Amino acid sequence: MKTNQKSLQPIEDTTDVEYVIRGVIDAENSAIEGYNKLIKEWDGVDYVTQDLVITLLADEQSHRTVLRVT
Ligand SMILES: [Fe+2]
Secondary structure, rough: OOOOOOOOOOOOOOOOOHHHHHHHHHHHHHHHHHHHHHHHOOOOOOOHHHHHHHHHHHHHHHHHHOOOOO
């Protein structure tokens, strides 16, 4: 299996929490990007599916907000 997400691959130092959090934030960003594309694709085609994807997008945005510490 070929993966294209590099930031969540196993690392030597499994105690590197910051690395893991950054990887999860990258995953959230990828999901958000994908859902935004789907929302545009379904606009005017299938509003039920579009609404479902909007809900999923909100979930991912919420997850990303929780993980971001400034
Ligand atoms: Fe998420």
